Amino acid sequence: MDCLTLDTSCFFTNTVCGRRYTFTVYSVSSGCNSQASPPATLRTEPCNPTSISSAMDCFSNIAVVMWAVSEGGAEYYTATVEHEDGQSKSCMSSSIQCGLPDLRCGQNYTVTVTASNQHCHSDPSVVNTLTTVPCVPTHVVAVMDCSDNTAAVTWSPTQGALSYRAVAQSPRGAISSCESTDPQCTLANLICGMPYTVQVVAVNERCSSLPSHMAEFQTVPCTPEITGVILDCYTDSALLEWAYAEGAVSYTATAQSGDEQTATCNTNHTNCELMELACGQTYIVTLRASDGQCDSFQSTSEKVSSVPCPPQAVVSQLNCLANSARVEWEISSGVDSYTVQAMSMEGDVTGCETDGNICSISDLICGSTYNISVYAVSNKCNVSESAIIQMQTVPCVPEQLEANMDCDSGSVSVSWESSNGATSYTAVAQGNGGYTSSCNSSDTSCQFPELLCGLSYSITVQASDHVCNSADSSAVQLNTLLCEPQNVSAQMECGSNAGLVSWEQGELVSSYLVRAVSPDGHRTQCDSNATSCRLPSMHCGQRYNLTVTAQDGSCDNSNAYLTLQSGRLLID
Template sequence: MVGGLKSATSYNCSVYTANIGGMGASSKVWTITTFLRKTINTSVDYGCDKSIATVTWGKVSEAESFRVVAVDSHNTSLSCTTQSTSCEITGVRCGQWYTVHVTAVSSKCNSMTYSPVFFETAPCAPTSVNVFRECSSNLIILSWAPTNNTDYYKATSVDSFGKPMTCVTGETACFFTNTVCGRGYQFTVYATRGICNSKESVTAFVKTAPCEPDNVWITSECYSDTLVNIWDMAAGAKLYRVEAMGNTPTRNMYSCTSTGNNCSFSGVQCGESLSVWITTSDEDCSSGKALGKVGTTVPCIPQNVSAVLDCASNSITMHWEYSHGANFYIGSVVGRNGTKLTCNTTDTHCVIQGLSCGQNYSAHVIAENKKCKSNESMRVITGTGPCYSGNITADVDCKANAFNVQWTMSSSKYWYTALAASHDGHKASCSTNNTSCIIQDLQCGQIYSVTVVISNTSGSISSPYQIQSVPCIPTLSDVKVNCHSNFALVQWKKSMGAKQYKAVAENAQGNTTYCSTSNSSCIVSGLQCGQLYSVTVIASDQQCNSGPSNAIQPGIGEDGNYT
């Protein structure tokens, strides 16, 4: 080896043989050129945000130019040539590891390639960016493909109100949980290596599920079958669906849809108390159910209304069936002169008092709740009892033991009953559509209270009239004759209703003699001797006599002896 040669210099070379005896002849002469000196102090300056790498090195005096070659991980090379000691390599690709060689070049030779220098570029922007949104929870998952030369990733979301959220991860997905309903979100992600960041990925966009609407309320048009639902517009909603279920036994369902803030149910049944809920939706998602206020429809019209008259008090008791949706009821009666009387109740019956006598009334019922009134029920016509315009009078028919009852009434369209009731409970009556009738089948000796009523009712339309029936026939118990004085002691049992008694003795010729008393015996005097007498007793009051009692026939002989 021959040392000490200058670089980039041509030398003529030959070879001699030699021994102790001396040098032999020389070989053929040939020319050689030495290499240029190698470059030293090679370095690479790479800017993260550029696709250029600047390579610098130390000066080589014999070099005429320099050639720089950078080879990436895929054996793709980039190069530049310069006469200075630095060179820019353009077109550097992201996410690559580059090996850089610098060769000094002259017209005679090149330098040898020595140990290379290395650099890596910034990561590439993530690709295959996908976004997944869970409608029920509004969870958003952002994912992407992995990139080379990456330490970690940083994902950013910005909602439609400009509020940002970030996620830093070494994985290829981020979970965004604190999202808000009804908003749009834009997502980007970039990769980081050391101090270098990749460019941002393409923007991904997604919307969360629409929000539930607020202030859902329902209005009813009391005299139609329509309910109007109104709500505040909800963020992100494209369509609203309102559903309702009634509380009647049929559990009727209703629904309507709208792109605005209201819609209507039609064909709604009366008496409903509706549970209302609303859902919103967009192209992909639906919100949860938002409950609205309870909706009520007009109460149903009361059915099977009846009106029962109480003649005694001139009041009407109204009855009807329960109406769905009713909180309370108003019963009304209207007279021919327009007079209106009412009663209020939460029950299914009520009493209307203060009616005028002798009038027809039209009765109906209305059901109400807190918002609406039903239409009037079917009207029923009823009339009060006739007006009483005079006192009742009654006379006793002594022969028939009957009462001839008379009264004065304002109307002849009713059928009346005159009722006689005794203190011991006996009753007798007569009926007519006139203003008098005769009560028969009375018990003797009783004080009766006589009233007049409209037939088939319990109310009296007259004041009671007290009158006594014919006294009962007394029972003759004994006749004792005094033969010397020609008189007879007559004895009997007292009878009901009698105030006075008359004992009568009658002979065969029809001659009579008698005695009167309020007691139960008296003496009949002035009897004739030798006559056969028949003795009877008659009871009387101020008006009537009873029939004769049983007869006893004592006799007086011509000598004055009893026969």
């Protein structure tokens, strides 16, 4: 290329960057040109850098700018990043890249590169855009949702972030994460009862920020597992036991019956006692653990039946003939069966068992006061006792019965030993002809003043307490005073000077004795086990007073009286 000038200098405007040019000068006249001057050499400025690219080192937050080698012998390059507010940073390199540290996070920068040698700088390269690492999220907070064991994580929005990722980790290495384009997300699938730390990173198309500061949270306590429910029959309570639940600080146990009866207990141990359980109820028992902030999910339920209700309205009815008791009561709740216990004041114990509400007690001891109670029985308990009622059994049968007769009056006295439970006695004398007599007494004896004569009586005694009579005692047999001889007559046998006395045969008489007494003091007698006898050697002319006595070997004072005139003495 040429350049013509009238001056001593000239400008070449169409040179190409990065080339070495040789220049010579010669003068020109109207006809001739001078010889060329000695040559001079010149290199043009380096060409503009091309293939500009930039990238962030996400971990070091250093921006790396790269380019292709410029033609024209560039000795070094200068990369410049400029923020929209005019602030810029540069780095120089003799190679095809250089790094820019400490750029502001989450910002967009324009990137240009110039090539330089000792004399010139190229024009800036085509502009490249650089986005720095997103800023670290701040104000990270994690809040547990106790209802579903999830954690809501929130943070302040950060520059340069297109999305966010929250990562939580437990001391045992369990990890849960969530992602969101908003400054919040929810962590699920957390292990119960564990402390977690959570950090949040901001993410753009190429980089993630450094993790945020750690936020701590505690997950919902693990659900406790009930290992046993033991009913205490004597205290109307149930002892509940369970295994330790991770994360638990305290526990609350709840027992609820079908009719809304509720009992609860709270403890920081692994057992507690559910008190004052209503009788006759089936309770559903559940358990929750708590850490002071959240309650665990409800445990698997267990059933426990409380103590049966004590029987009410207990009544007894004595069967006087069998000396047994019929006991009846109202049906109780929660009962499998009933046991009736009767205990006498002397220590005798008897009873009966039934699935119903009526039971009969046999083999009661006579004349005793029994305390009767009814126990409601379930498969766990047999201590629910009714109110005690008392019952008096049938008086004992009188014993050691004795009967004695007063031969003078004919009165019969009866005595016996005192019977337990008796307040009065009735003695009955039953004659062999169907004749009956009785006497009553509150003591241990009584008298029969007017029993019929000449009868054999069977005498028994019954004890009574105004409700029941005992069975009859063993009978004693007694013959009453013999009747006076009947239809007694006497006549003289004149030829033998003897008196013939006759009578009717009386009941129970073993023999008869006839005695005769005359005014002159003569006495004679005869005896017989028949219905007559002869009085011998009677004095003549005497009116004898005759006494006929019926005899049985016990009382010989049943007499009949009559007179008999003996014959006169005849003188030839």
